[in-house]
Each structure stands twice: as C-alpha cells, then as structure tokens.
Amino acid sequence: xxxxxxxxxxxxxxxxxxxxxxxxxxxxxxxxxxxxxxxxxxxxxxxxxxxxxxxxxxxxxxxxxxxxxxxxxxxxxxxxxxxxxxxxxxxxxxxxxxxxxxxxxxxxxxxxxxxxxxxxxxxxxxxxxxxxxxxxxxxxxxxxxxxxxxxxxxxxxxxxxxxxxxxxxxxxxxxxxxxxxxxxxxxxxxxxxxxxxxxxxxxxxxxxxxxxxxxxxxxxxxxxxxxxxxxxxxxxxxxxxxxxxxxxxxxxxxxxxxxxxxxxxxxxxxxxxxxxxxxxxxxxxxxxx
Numbered sequence: 001x002x003x004x005x006x007x008x009x010x011x012x013x014x015x016x017x018x019x020x021x022x023x024x025x026x027x028x029x030x031x032x033x034x035x036x037x038x039x040x041x042x043x044x045x046x047x048x049x050x051x052x053x054x055x056x057x058x059x060x061x062x063x064x065x066x067x068x069x070x071x072x073x074x075x076x077x078x079x080x081x082x083x084x085x086x087x088x089x090x091x092x093x094x095x096x097x098x099x100x101x102x103x104x105x106x107x108x109x110x111x112x113x114x115x116x117x118x119x120x121x122x123x124x125x126x127x128x129x130x131x132x133x134x135x136x137x138x139x140x141x142x143x144x145x146x147x148x149x150x151x152x153x154x155x156x157x158x159x160x161x162x163x164x165x166x167x168x169x170x171x172x173x174x175x176x177x178x179x180x181x182x183x184x185x186x187x188x189x190x191x192x193x194x195x196x197x198x199x200x201x202x203x204x205x206x207x208x209x210x211x212x213x214x215x216x217x218x219x220x221x222x223x224x225x226x227x228x229x230x231x232x233x234x235x236x237x238x239x240x241x242x243x244x245x246x247x248x249x250x251x252x253x254x255x256x257x258x259x260x261x262x263x264x265x266x267x268x269x270x271x272x273x274x275x276x277x278x279x280x281x282x283x284x285x286x287x288x289x
Contacts, residue, residue: 004072004096006130006145009122013132014141014153016067017118020060020102021136024109024116027056033110054110058083060102064120068098075122078229080104097123101230105205117207121233126257131236133207135215142170142214142237146255150214150240172243172268174216179276180209184225189283196279210234213243213268220267220276224248227264229257238266244273248280 031054058081065085068075076097077089098120103109105116115137122130127146134141144150153165178199181190190200198219203209209221211234223231236255239245245253248263258264265280267273 004075004122004124006122007148009072009130010132010143010145012067012071013064013120014134014143016064017120017132017134018141018155020063020118021134021139023063024056024060024103024118025136028109029112031056031110033107054103054106056109057081057103057106060118061085061100064100064102064118068100072096072098080230095125099123099229099233101206101233104207104230105203108204114204115208116205117234119207119230119233121230121236123257128232128236128255131233131255133211133234133237135207140215141165142211142234144214144237144240146236146240148240150237152214170214170237170241172213172216172238172241174212174219174268176216176219176268178218180212180218180221182209182223182225185222186224186283189222189224189280192279192283193276196275198276206231207234210266211237212266213238214241216268218268219272220265222248222276222280223264224262224280226262227258231264232256232258235264235266243268244270246273246277248277250277 061079061081061083062085069088074092075094076092078097078099079086080101101119103116104119108114109116115135118134120132121128129146132143139155141153150170151167152170153167155165177197179193180203181200193200210231212218212221214237235245239255244267246265247253248265
C-alpha cells in the first residue's frame, strides 16, 4: 500500500474521536458495566479496571472503525474491543497498524470518578508515527506526529464543532508534584516518592498517564509492569512535547511497540525523570527491558 500521511490520518481520526466524546458524555452515568473476561493474573484493582466494559465502549469503537474503514481500509488493527467491524481488517498485512481504545479508563467513565479518554495511534512497523488522545471531560484533544511536535485542540464552551477548535503547540512544563503510579508500583516506592515531596495517585486512565508531559496534569507517571500498547499511544504526545521518556533502569524509550518492556516512566522534564528514577532504584526496582 502507499504511504499514509500521518497528518491526514490524524485529521480524520480526530473528527471520529471527538464524535465519540460527544456520545460518551451524553450517556455518562446512564450505562451499566456489562463486563468482559481478561486473561492472565492481575492485581485486584487492576483486574476490576481491565474487566470494565459498557455498551458505549462498543458503539464508540464502531464509530472510529467506520471512519478508519472509509479512509484507511487496508491497515492492520489492534483494537481494545471485539466489535463487528474488527473483522474487516483481519486479513491485512500492512506495515501500518492502528491502535484504538474507544473509552480508555472505562471504570472511571462508569463510576463518574475521573478522566477518561479516546485513544488512536498509528504505528509504521513498530514505531508510533502519529497519536491522538481526546479527553471529553476537558473538551481537549492532543495530537502528535513523530518529529513534528505536539498540539492541543481546545474547544470553546460555546462551540461543539470540531473544526472550530483552536490549535496550539504544546511544550512540557508544570509545577505539579503529583506522580501517577500503577498497581505494580511497590508500597516502598510510593513511600519514598512521598518522602521526596511528591504526591502519588492512581489516575485510572492510561491516556492521562501517558500524556502528562503535554497536559501538565502531573509531573510524571510510572508503570512498573509491561505497558500495554494502548498506554504507549499517548507517549508520542509526551515525547513531541519535549517530555522525558525512559524505562525504570534509565534506558530511553522512543515510542515503539512495548513488547519486551517491563516498565515505563513519562516525565515532564529530565530533572523530574532523574529524581523519580532515583527513588525507583532505591526501592529496589530495575524495570529492565
């Protein structure tokens, strides 16, 4: 197949993602957790989140896949949910893979307790070349193309028309002392982070964790287990916002497929990254790939 223009990809996927956001907000608090099965062992709170599923997740994914099938019908697909249109992409051997999570942070969405996002990423071979995270509650969309910068589309409250959104370039910078941690972060590491002057919390949303360098919602986000490919979608946005991305052993991470990784740290800057890495090392975690 011919090369995909990542800017064109994002322009189509942004419209679809923002349509999903409108639908999700209309049904927020009105749908049930129908649940789904997940494989492997999980810490109880992580299993609860992984098993969460609503009918909005399923409808949202189909909205995105309708756009994808119309504009980029021969890509490979890595989708979070099993919906009818997934089968349309099953035979593809393209070098491009589209990664989708229609409602990232479903448990947050169902419980009205925190942010949720719409994630769409484009890999060429094993490298993310375009990423999008839409946050319906914030009415913001963050996008990035590899080596071309990160941008935010900010919708005015007076307009819900996607094309009316203003676009601005994002450079990492925050005064926050908050560090998002995951279920695999040890109690010792959390205690050491607190002793070093950081607050810690669980965001419940991979899109929030991965994009902290662009959104400024936290100083850093730590994953002390293998990050999912969906979590890695947002890391390109943090990379292009000039954030610092590393493994827990200090090795750099360049927004590639996460196979073989066992940790991930996204920080607003190198100084914060070094400080958090020092705490992680003191707590005995290495996170080597």
